[in-house]
Amino acid sequence: MPIRSSMWLELKSSQKHPARKALLAVSWQPVRLLPPRTREANQWRPLVIWVIRVWEPDPQKGLKPWTGSC
Known part of the structure; x- marks a missing residue:
């Protein structure tokens, strides 16, 4: 899917990041x-x-990229 928009997101810290x-x-x-x-679904x-797909195409070096979809 082509990129249609972009947005900044503040990611909270975790024990690892x-x-x-x-x-x-x-x-x-x-x-x-x-x-x-x-057979039951024939008329469906x-x-x-x-x-919707949201992802981090260029994460900071050494960090796992953020991704999500719904």
Whole structure:
């Protein structure tokens, strides 16, 4: 998915990592989910949902990139 927006996020510290600011990329697009292939689902229609992906494309050196989706 292409990057459609970006945002800064303040990440709290943890036992393994210090607090920091992360520049996150945001993308979204519709996805068509097909119904299961069962006799009961024959009359069901595909469901269109939106997928949102948020990730840190360029994390600070030595740190694991932040990522999330819904």
